Each structure stands twice: as structure tokens, then as C-alpha cells.
Amino acid sequence: MQLRQGLRVLRRARDEVQVGVDPRWAVRVGGLTPERAERLLRAGDRPVDDALPASALAALRAAGLLRPRGARARRVRPDLVPEALAHGLTRADGDGVDSVRRRSRATVAVVGLDRAGTTAASTLALAGVGGLLLDDPRPLGPADVAGPVAARRTVDGATDRATAVVDGLRRLAPRTRVHVRRGLGAVLAERPDAVVTASAGATDPASALALLGADLPHLPVVTREADALVGPFVRAAADDRALPCLRCLDLHRADADPAWPVVLAQLVAPGADGHAPGVPAALAAVAGGLAAAEVLAHLDGGSPRTAGAQYEVPVPSAEPRLRRWAAHPACGCAALDG
Template structure:
């Protein structure tokens, strides 16, 4: 089989579950990975390069046995079925180990009490089955997908900004199973705030935060469970804040003063927005470890002496114009920001930590930019990457000569 990273760990997990027939496991070949026969003796599970695995050689009896791995049978019954099909002693267990080593095996009943509680809510699970299938496909260990999905329901996230980007981000996070999604914004909904998946047309004139909370509730697959660790005020600790201001300038060049409380509290936060014809996602700030808004401001000023003066002019006064925010671009930014937020909440490597993605219309070519911790910023992140920020290895900023 291809791609055997962490294979011994997965095999060890399976061995623990199968030893002496317990605890009861109901093996299932990961349903999201489509199966097909490459030839008479080789099975491929999965379509795409990132997830496909090849199993071989596979004889006819073993191929028939694979169809029994549908999550409806426990290990003892599978062993009996294997014997009736004429498979050698121990063949079933060896096959399951091979599948586990390749990350192709899931457990239809595993995941612990939180997963069991989620499965018991049929109406919630029916909404989240595509998300569970996706998590199962990208996580190697059996039951890891359902564990992550159940963990989302114990998570609290705040989205600040309810325009065409922020309201969609909040709805997507809620619909993907995040248990508590808060929204913050001021003023009332304007016609140009409306977006599919975000604020609906009937919300025009309502308070933005109230309208966004309604959208979040509508998107949620059922109410989240009340947890023992909830504090008396019903709030859980914040896992992430998504900053999606309606003024895209505040996402492109975030205000260090506004970020200070988040840095002081150690709260991870992610920037996302649209300015002019450019969409911006990131950085994801891990306070004290990666570049923050202050680092970005200092770094930009180092590269362009006129930047602070220009920024002060752009921020001054009250804008009367409706800000440019292409609907398709805003939806793209919101979707990708939500995907990165979910990956972070699920425990994946935070690829936007210290980085940002920009995409500009009409070419829509994505550009990744590394954002480095600045030695002069009081956030302290530069201590984690001491010596990394130098004048010779800093990526240049885009400039325009005229």
C-alpha cells in the first residue's frame, strides 16, 4: 500500500481494539473513498492523488470479503464470515491491519461518548454526514473523523464583521457543526450587505448582529449540547476569532491597537476581507508565536516609508461610498477563510499562521505571502523565530511606480 506514514501507530490502535475480541469495533472501509479494480488483483481506494491508496495483491475471496466491511458487523462476526468464505486463519485480522496501516479503515461505532451522543441525534447527523465523510477521508486513524466532528460542537468561535464576508463565514462555521458561533457588528443591515449564505434580503434595516445571529441559528444542524465545563454565564472559552470587517482596509492592514486585547488574552485570530478587487485571507495570528497586526504594520513601514502616512489618510474621515466588494470574490474569501478556521479548530497544521493569501480580480491567481514576526513589535513573537527577520531575506512588498 502507498503512503505508510504513522502506519505503525494505526496498526497499534487496531491491535488494541482487536485483542481478545474487544472492545467491540465495527470496521468500515472509509465510504468517502470510491473503490475500483485496477486489474484482477489490485484495488484502488480513492480518486485523488492526495487520498488514493492501492491495495494488492487481492485474491477473489478477499475482494468479496471487502464488501462486508460496511460498519454493520463486529470483529467476531467478520472472523466467522471469513471462515465461511474459506479465508485462512488470521487472514481477516491481517487484512484489517493492512487497511488500518493505509488509513483506509474506520470504526462505525467508535469515537467515545461524545461521538455516541452525536450519533444519537439523527437529524443533526443527517446534516453533518458529508462533513463526517470528508473528515474520515483526511484523517488516518479509525474514529478520528467522528471525534473531530463531535469536538466541533464543544467549540466557541466569534466572527467580528457581518458583511458579505463575515456573515457567510459565521453561517458556514455554524452549518459545519461548530457549537457556538457568536457574531459582533454595529449598525443596521444595508442592501449591499445581503449575500447568499449570509444575510438575507428580509434582514435589511435590522440590527446587523441580530440578523447575523438569526442566520447562524438557521444554518446550525440542531442546538449544541450543554457541556459540564460551560461557565455559569453559558460561555465556553473562545477557540478562535475571525476578523472579517466590512471595510476591507481593516483586513488588508489591520489596526494593531484593535488587536492588542486579543494578543493580551492569547486568543488566536484570523483576518479575512475584500478591498477594491482583492481578496485577503490571513494571517492566522497565534499570539506570542506568529506575526500579529503590529508586526505587519512595522514590516510594511520598513519596506515603504510612506506607508504610515498613506494609511492614516485612508483611515481618516467618513467614507460615503459603498465599498467595493464583488459578491463572487467575497464568497470565495469567506469559504476559504471558513475552511482554514475549521482546519485549525480540528487540530490540523495551521498553514495560515504567519502567512496570508491574496487573490485579485480579474486574473484570480492566488498569491501566498509570508508575514514575519517583527523584532520591534511588543507581541514577543520574534523571540520564537529569532534571527529570521532580516533585511536580506524579507520578501519584497509590491510597489507601483508612476
């Protein structure tokens, strides 16, 4: 047997080593001779059967830290090795390359490119998503885009957010296919594998309805005065019949506050985002990163944590809290069909 790739092996004492650092699977192996401890520390991709007593092998096998002797690592792009190794350690078969390859065949749209939307787009590109469709025609402001994507915005002479972010992403992740699309209709026509919408104050109900009607997986990111909301992740009706759509949340809010529809109309009115103060950097990093992680979970074949839930991320702690939502009985969304 061999150790799974990506594991660190560290000495704890002359006769004890630790395999793995993550507490979900880290194992202490004790009672070793100094020679056996040294061999395990240097194991790498070499077999460990003859380096360890049967009890130690049994402990490593029980923790899922072994793979068959002679198993050859599947090749992956050097920049995506961290993705493949980390995700391989969380899978029963130990193979994270499948996740990376699935991402490379996927296309994700990001509609709305404030700091949180830009962070989500750049994270998805760096994580190996093959194609990105970007939509945001608003003029570029000094506090709009974030991170390495923003580094040369003035040099590029970009006049709108989408163009600036495309230029930055093509430098940051040159193997990702990045294109500007004008309007949600143009985005939907390309049938992306998922859509992230980033907006200030609230998600436009008309956009949410269009995404639901198109039967496309979608995830809203909403930034408010000093917090952000990420989710819920809305998937096709056939996937999750019991989960809420974005209209369900608005109906729940209207139940709690009858004036919510009036407030919502003002938040999503044309030009309303011009009154928003922008997104603090740390909040954008956390909210955008969470949004990207949720989309990646979906692309990898898993279940996003925000399916039927929503992250609430406040300033200054930026500590996400997961809030559960139910489908609203008055909503006619596909979540209540059948």
C-alpha cells in the same frame, strides 16, 4: 479488519477495484477473483480479512485505510456526518468525531459582517461550531450579506448587519448558539476561542492591539478593490513565539513604503468603509471559506496554514497564494518575548 468509514470502493476491472478516491490515499487492489472483487465492493462495515489476499490487506494497511474488526462508529449528529467522515480520513486514528465534538464546545466571534465575514460565520455554523458572537452595527446594504443567510433579509426587516445575519444563521444552523454583541470590548469580555475580523481596506491597528492584548487567537480578513487578504492567524504568545502579529505586517509595509502609515490611517478612519465598493461574490466565498477553514484547524487542535502567513486572493482567478511573513524586529509583540 474493516475499511475506514467514508471510503468509496469502485470497480476498475473484473479483477481490480479501487479503495478511496482522494489521491492522498487511494489504493488499487488487483488480482482478485470476481467473487472477491464483488465482496470488497459490498464490504461496507463488514470485515474484509477473508475477502482479500494477504498482499491486498498489506497494501490497504500501509495506506492507513483499515480499522480494527468490530470497531463501532461513534455517533454524531446527522448534519455533521460529512465533517466527521472527512476529518476521520485525515487522522491517524480514523476518528473525526473528536474534531466535531471539540467544535461544538467552542465559541467563535466574527467582527465585521460584509460578504466575506458572513460567509465565514455561516461556514463555521454549518461545520458544527457551537457558539457564534457577531458584531457589526452598520446599516444593512443590498450587497452586504451573502448566501443562504441573506435570503430573507428584507422580510426580517433587520436594520443592521449583525441582526440580519443572526436571524439567517438561526434558520440555517438552528443548533448553533448565535448572539449579537455590540463593540469589540463586549466580544472580548466573553473570551471566545477565536476571533475573525472582516474589514475593507485594512485591519484597524487599535482592534488588532486589543486582540493581542487580550491574548485571544485572531484572524483578519481584509477585502480591497479586487482582492482579499486572509491572515495571519495570531495565537497566544506561549503557542508561537516566533510568529508575527498584525502590527509586524504594518511595520514591514512601512519599511517598504514610508507613506503606509498615512494611507492606513485613511483606510481605517471612521466611515472609510462607506467608500468601499463591496465584496464580489466569488471572492467573498473563497476568502470567507478560507477564514473558516483556518479557524476550524485551530479548533480541531491543528496548525492553521496562516500562522505566520497570509493568503492573497485576487480577482478574477480567486486562486489563493500563501505569502510568508516574519516577526518584525521593531515590534514589541509577544512573538518576540523570551
